Amino acid sequence: MQPPVHLIDETWIDALPATVSAVVADPANWQRWWPYLTLTVTRDRGVKGMQFAAAPAPGSGWPALTGTVEIWLEPFKTGVILHHFLRLEPAGGQPLTARAARRWTREAGWHAKQVFWRLKDELEAGR
Template sequence: MPPAIDIVDETFLAVPPSTVAAVFAAPGSWTHYWPDLVLRVYTDRGDRGLRWTVRGALTGTMEIWLEEVLDGTLLHYFLRATPVDPLGNPLRLRPAQLRREADRRARAAKAIALGLKLQLEDGRAPGVAPVVENLPPPFVK
């Protein structure tokens, strides 16, 4: 049976992939972003992202793919999963309930990405060199 929820999202961040990868490197950070999910890494691609199996409120897979694009990172997010009960059995949700759950998960994913964008870019616009402090002239802006 195919997953009941299939979410794909992309957000550009004007920071290098290594900066974004560092956010997700510590397993303790995962519960901050996805408190109702238990994640287990099945592919660690370093600065290119992570792939997880998902348990908890959902059963399936999730991926963060970090693609270097121009002067930043295109953060790709994929979630393919099915809502389950506490015993791991698929929930029988009505179509409207399933759409609401998928929409909630999609909005949460975008909120994570936009929050990271705001935090990590620290006001830097794409195409503008990052401010580098403590460098001698002429490198300081």
């Protein structure tokens, strides 16, 4: 069974994998990218990305969700495909309705697009 909030997304960025990897590895970005989660690194894959354990961020306006977040960086042509995986379920066993799960998956997807398109714009500036 798939977690209630399950997101798979990708964005192509015309920048070197090492450049994108350095931004992904910077903890200062995580709170901005996932303000509704508190992240703990579970696996630093270097230039290939990172994996995180996710816990709810207090006061975010989101339901208390827990699970995993992953960024996988795949070199492609002159840049990298940033794959973003989000697998979250309610903390403490409180179930989400199907409607709420769809809503929060849409919210997370829209937020991720804004975050990673902004990153794309920043890293591709002047190219």
